[in-house]
Amino acid sequence: MAVAGVAKRYAQAAFAVAKEHGQLTHWEQRLLDLIRVAEDTDLEEFVENPAIPLEAKVQVIERLFPDEDDRYLRSLLVLLLERGRWHQLRDVAEAFQQLLREERGVLDVELVTAVSLEEAEIERVRQQLETRLGRPVQLRTSVDPELLGGVVLRIGDEVFDASVRTQLTGLRRQLIGAAA
Template sequence: MLNRTTLARPYARAVFEVARDAGRLAEWSNSLSFAAAVASSPDIQQFSGDPRVGREQLLALIMDLGGDRFDESMANFLKVLMNYDRLELLPEIAAQYEFYRREAEARLKVQVSSAMPMSDEESDRLVERLKARFGRDIDLQVDVDESLIGGAVIRAGDQVIDGSVRGRLEQLGRQLAR
């Protein structure tokens, strides 16, 4: 059995290409994000597994919930997912779509785990430094993780920069163990 990422990739790629060609990357991003939240809700999951609820009924419910967020293209995309029993892949499709979008827009998602909350000024300085280092615009997400003791851990793509006190203590412990 293929994993969810592998199954979602062709759908995400196709949606990205349609959105890019139409010049509607942001609109599709919003639609997919909302559709993924709807599809992963327990109520929708319960309905999708109920044999008494047909695909048309489920699609109509999702379209009603989406309202004006979903245009005809999105409705057609949802129909395709339902026909192939892939509705549960929407969260993964949305995540992969965002990856393709960031690549096309030369943006990099950076996850920062900080021991203490960062001020807006600190966040802005960090964004500028990361922008200079990676040569791309930065989408910064900051979380607080008190277990770091001090400092921060920065995850940018496949790179990890560990400037935390906990990381330094672990490194010191490994060196002493040699």
């Protein structure tokens, strides 16, 4: 999923700091914790409550991430708090993950099918893509019954549409054009 705007800028800044301090692996491990923090509704209500002073919120962040290795992570979280951008934490974490994949040469690929695929089929597609593209692939799958059959493959900004729906639409256009 592409994340743009302010969340991406925060992620880029955090990524630069993590890379500069040799903490990319540490941040990668902590990203799951960040996503869990972002999904915690009690914490979100606490953080978004204007009646609670910023200092109390910062203390909670310091208790959640007490390690010295987490000092830059804490700084990011406090900055999001101070700027009223806590609600974008999940987007920042996703954008950071995307930057990690790019740094490692991993392609982000989305596979859309008309019906759900078995895990073995998904793994086979991932392996074939890695072989053809010559790079590791992060494969996300989704189901869109309106495709009727076939697949749609998104690799970065490119879309490869081999769906029955698109083929039928093309055939319809040809028939209408021939009849005109």
